[in-house]
Amino acid sequence: MWRGSARAEADDDREELEMAISEIEVTRGILEGFTKDFLGSLQSDVAVAGGGPAGMTCAYYLAREGLNVSVFERNLHVGGGMWGGGMLFPRIIIQEAARAILDEFGVRLAEFKDGYYVGDSVETVSKVTAAAVDAGVKIWVGVSVEDVLIREESKITGVVLNWRAVELANLHVDPLAMEAKVVVDATGHDADIVRTVARKIPGCKLNTDTGGVVGEMPMWAEVGEEVIVENTREVYPNLLVSGMAANAVYGSPRMGAIFGGMFLSGKKCAGLAADMVKNI
Ligand code: 48F
Numbered sequence: 001m002w003r004g005s006a007r008a009e010a011d012d013d014r015e016e017l018e019m020a021i022s023e024i025e026v027t028r029g030i031l032e033g034f035t036k037d038f039l040g041s042l043q044s045d046v047a048v049a050g051g052g053p054a055g056m057t058c059a060y061y062l063a064r065e066g067l068n069v070s071v072f073e074r075n076l077h078v079g080g081g082m083w084g085g086g087m088l089f090p091r092i093i094i095q096e097a098a099r100a101i102l103d104e105f106g107v108r109l110a111e112f113k114d115g116y117y118v119g120d121s122v123e124t125v126s127k128v129t130a131a132a133v134d135a136g137v138k139i140w141v142g143v144s145v146e147d148v149l150i151r152e153e154s155k156i157t158g159v160v161l162n163w164r165a166v167e168l169a170n171l172h173v174d175p176l177a178m179e180a181k182v183v184v185d186a187t188g189h190d191a192d193i194v195r196t197v198a199r200k201i202p203g204c205k206l207n208t209d210t211g212g213v214v215g216e217m218p219m220w221a222e223v224g225e226e227v228i229v230e231n232t233r234e235v236y237p238n239l240l241v242s243g244m245a246a247n248a249v250y251g252s253p254r255m256g257a258i259f260g261g262m263f264l265s266g267k268k269c270a271g272l273a274a275d276m277v278k279n280i
Contacts (some may be wrong), residue, residue: 041138044068045277047159047180049145049193052080053259054243055186056128056137057101057266058273063135065274070178071137074144074164079125080188081244086257090121095225098260101267105131145193148239149177150201156183156238159193181280182273184240186266189216189254191245197236206249207235214251216244224255232265234272242269 046062048055051073062069071078085091094102096115103109105127109117133139144167147160158179166173185193191213198204198212205211224247231246241249242265255261 037138041068041070041140041178043179044070044138045180046070046182046184046273047072047145047178048184048186049159050080050186050188050243050245051075051078051139051141052186052188052243053082053124053128053262054188054245054266054269055080055184056132057263058184058186058242058269059137059139059266060105060128060132060135061267061270062273063132063137065270066136067274067277069137070180071132071139072143072145072159072161073139073141074167076141077125078129078139078141079121082121082125082128082259085121091118091257092121092124093118093258093260094263095258095260098263101263145187146175147196147200148183148193149179154201154237156197156236157181159183182238182240182276184242184269184273185235185245185249186242186269188244189248191241191248193239194235194241194245194249197239204236207233208250213249216248217251217253219256220253221255221258224253225258225261227252228255228261228265229268232268232272234276238276240269240272240276242266 045067046069048059048071051071055071056078059069059071082092094109094117107119107124107127109119111117142164143161144164145159146162148156149158151157158177160175160177162175185191187193195213198206208214228247231250231252232242235241235249243262246265
């Protein structure tokens with residue numbers, strides 16, 4: 001019965017497919033669609049570097065408030081460290097404190113021990129991504145944030161972008177730039193953007209105990225999760241740090257495949273960024 005109706009539908013689809021197809025129109029659609037969206041993001045409220053759990057959560061809450069927010073992800077997919085779960089077992093662990101955020105994304109979690117929940121990595125990435133896109137986040141994949149825009153008063157005013165493919169091929173190609181009132185470093189363990197700022201701005205003093213990037217400590221999940229929200233801060237004028245990058249910058253431990261802190265950090269970061277945008 002089902003197979004029969006599926007076949008009938010497939011026949012209908014095939015008939016509908018019988019139209020003249022122009023490669024030029026395919027090309028036009030891609031270029032025009034991309035250019036329109038790219039121009040719409042040229043002067044945004046918040047630019048988020050990194051599309052892992054922290055960056056995507058941050059972007060989602062900002063877009064939900066009606067802000068213009070872009071996520072730049074150097075891979076061809078968002079999700080960061082979620083896909084691989086723990087040691088390639090595609091499951092992530094969430095603790096009670098972060099459950100409400102995952103519920104908001106519609107991710108199904110199973111409690112396997114008091115306060116510990118397990119979620120499917122693929123489902124989590126997919127639903128977080130869908131929620132972010134539906135909220136209005138613009139996601140740019142295959143794009144690396146290679147630098148920041150800086151102005152006299154030592155403020156970060158945007159991001160400098162290039163294709164990841166250009167980076168990998170080691171080609172000498174000058175980048176393009178996008179303006180943003182606030183930039184978020186959600187690049188994970190590398191804390192790529194904060195490190196770039198520390199390296200390139202003469203006499204740069206970050207808002208850390210040492211004035212520089214302290215560096216990540218070895219794994220201690222309980223402490224890492226406890227301090228990550230506090231570490232989610234403005235580390236340099238107009239530059240916030242979220243997720244594992246926050247622990248790396250402030251010298252706190254990593255935590256492995258427990259992800260609650262990443263979502264909580266992303267949500268806190270959205271609140272900080274929204275306040276900063278309002279006050280600019
Ligand atoms: O690594 P990632 O998932 O960071 P996160 O959101 O979450 C950390 C967890 O995945 C895990 C953990 C759980 O306890 O410790 O590691 O803090 O996502 C960071 C994303 O940033 C991208 C990178 O490809 C990854 O998807 N990224 C890194 N540098 C750049 C970048 C860059 N310069 N430009 C664009 N994307």
